[in-house]
Amino acid sequence: MIYGLTGGIGSGKSTLSQMLQSYGFQIIDADKITHELHRDPYICNTLTSTFGPDVVMHTLTGICVNRKTLGAQVFADPNAREKLDAIMRPALRHEATKRLHASTAPTVLDAALLFEAGWQDLTDVNIVVLCPEATRLSRIIARDALPESRARARIRAQMSDTERIQLADRLIYNTGDLANLLRQAKRIFDIDIAFPNCPK
Numbered sequence: 001m002i003y004g005l006t007g008g009i010g011s012g013k014s015t016l017s018q019m020l021q022s023y024g025f026q027i028i029d030a031d032k033i034t035h036e037l038h039r040d041p042y043i044c045n046t047l048t049s050t051f052g053p054d055v056v057m058h059t060l061t062g063i064c065v066n067r068k069t070l071g072a073q074v075f076a077d078p079n080a081r082e083k084l085d086a087i088m089r090p091a092l093r094h095e096a097t098k099r100l101h102a103s104t105a106p107t108v109l110d111a112a113l114l115f116e117a118g119w120q121d122l123t124d125v126n127i128v129v130l131c132p133e134a135t136r137l138s139r140i141i142a143r144d145a146l147p148e149s150r151a152r153a154r155i156r157a158q159m160s161d162t163e164r165i166q167l168a169d170r171l172i173y174n175t176g177d178l179a180n181l182l183r184q185a186k187r188i189f190d191i192d193i194a195f196p197n198c199p200k
């Protein structure tokens with residue numbers, strides 16, 4: 001069983017994934033794969049030929065993407081964003097697919113861009129984590145030490161919850177405490193069925 005897990009920035013996807021991992025689910029985290037791809041020399045070379053040499057840096061462990069300079073180039077320029085997506089998304093999908101095929105446990109594909117990238121064909125059930133914008137805003141400001149304007153801009157750059165809800169099979173409301181989140185997760189991810197020996 002492959003669960004797609006998505007939701008807006010700061011909605012609680014990683015928090016939920018960590019809970020599920022502790023029960024034995026295999027987690028495939030699209031953000032983590034992106035970070036790994038940012039150290040891939042082929043990706044770095046493709047990015048430099050598209051965006052110039054400033055978008056990578058050379059470290060003791062090898063070449064890697066300079067997320068700051070790359071982010072600055074694509075953030076306000078939809079054309080540049082499209083070019084970046086055309087380079088990163090196929091590589092990301094290829095790597096995620098490889099890991100999905102290798103998985104031997106119920107698996108969660110944690111991806112903010114699940115719907116934007118059209119990855120529904122990789123998953124059996126798609127779950128959206130919802131959380132009010134004001135809560136997400138204060139959580140990402142605290143987590144990433146961002147000014148409010150930048151945090152709002154990040155939220156605006158994503159698909160809206162209204163659109164996500166239309167594409168979702170199941171919804172999780174991360175509006176309470178962590179115990180509340182876990183209660184919903186147990187029901188929606190059938191934890192007691194998938195892992196009958198796990199603590200109740």
Ligand code: ATP
Pocket residue numbers: 007008009010011012013014015016031112139140143174175176177178181
């Ligand atoms: P991103 O899209 O940026 O990766 P995310 O959806 O993975 O975000 P998390 O990182 O899981 O979101 O959560 C955002 C912040 O909110 C984190 O600091 C997390 O600890 C906190 N958080 C998540 N859920 C709860 C909750 N129910 N109660 C309190 N804090 C929470």
